[in-house]
Amino acid sequence: MIQEYEPAYEPEDEPEATRRAADDAESSRASRGWWDRNADEYQTEHGTFLGDDRFVWGPEGLDEADAGLLGPAASLKDKDVLEIGAGAAQCSRWLVAQGARPVALDLSHRQLQHALRIGAGFPLVEADAGALPFRDGSFDLACSAYGAVPFVSDPVQVFREVRRVLRPGGRWVFSVTHPIRWAFPDEPGPEGLSVSASYFDRTPYVEQDERGRAVYVEHHRTIGDRVRDVVAGGFRLVDLVEPEWPAWNSQEWGGWSPLRGNLIPGTAIFVCERA
Numbered sequence: 001m002i003q004e005y006e007p008a009y010e011p012e013d014e015p016e017a018t019r020r021a022a023d024d025a026e027s028s029r030a031s032r033g034w035w036d037r038n039a040d041e042y043q044t045e046h047g048t049f050l051g052d053d054r055f056v057w058g059p060e061g062l063d064e065a066d067a068g069l070l071g072p073a074a075s076l077k078d079k080d081v082l083e084i085g086a087g088a089a090q091c092s093r094w095l096v097a098q099g100a101r102p103v104a105l106d107l108s109h110r111q112l113q114h115a116l117r118i119g120a121g122f123p124l125v126e127a128d129a130g131a132l133p134f135r136d137g138s139f140d141l142a143c144s145a146y147g148a149v150p151f152v153s154d155p156v157q158v159f160r161e162v163r164r165v166l167r168p169g170g171r172w173v174f175s176v177t178h179p180i181r182w183a184f185p186d187e188p189g190p191e192g193l194s195v196s197a198s199y200f201d202r203t204p205y206v207e208q209d210e211r212g213r214a215v216y217v218e219h220h221r222t223i224g225d226r227v228r229d230v231v232a233g234g235f236r237l238v239d240l241v242e243p244e245w246p247a248w249n250s251q252e253w254g255g256w257s258p259l260r261g262n263l264i265p266g267t268a269i270f271v272c273e274r275a
Helices: 024-050 090-097 109-118 155-165 179-183 223-232
Strands: 016-019 080-084 101-106 124-126 139-145 166-177 205-208 214-218 235-241 267-274
Touching: 024 109, 024 214, 080 090, 080 155, 090 101, 090 109, 101 109, 109 124, 139 155, 155 166, 155 223, 166 179, 179 223, 223 235, 223 267
Parallel strands: 080 101, 080 139, 101 124, 139 166
Antiparallel strands: 016 205, 166 267, 205 214, 235 267
């Protein structure tokens, strides 16, 4: 059961950034801790852009109401939908407004407390995406806007779990940082436009404390890797969407910015159907 919203966690010392191996257990522990510690700051900084009940696929601001990647909005009525890596469950609230029955799942207790703070008239579940606590064939659709997938070392396991809980023909749509971004510095200005690393280096990005324990982990997969992972997970790739940066969006979000967004893609959205 998710407890009510409480005061913020105390920040920790600045971690060391490196590239090294990190298995699934270490990645999961790091993600849970990082999001529990940083959920308050994240929601304060990005909450206005995300809104309370919008379904935004990434920093570019592509809205599901316009994109229809899960299907036409009218078709969502009475659908059972699983949102993975839901954060404060903004996407699930939008789904409720379309008449769907969402379940919002996140690894972070703190993120789900923010979901309660905003208001949730739908189930909130604290669980790992690699071991979904649902029966086979529980959902018609599954979605994830930058949730879970970039932070796991074994995405195929996550995809197989998603396939298991989807009904035949179910759609699975997820967005991640566009893989090409890993070849560039994570900077919004001109310094972020020059290649500084190999696109083909799959070594995870890790932030670790003074004892060498990972406190944040993100895993890189090439576009080809992602496509193969989708297929290995039991899905058929229907579409790969690379949102262009819209003229109305003037904000910077980490390494995402109008300058970079007008030149190189920042987000990749994979639209998949259960094979």
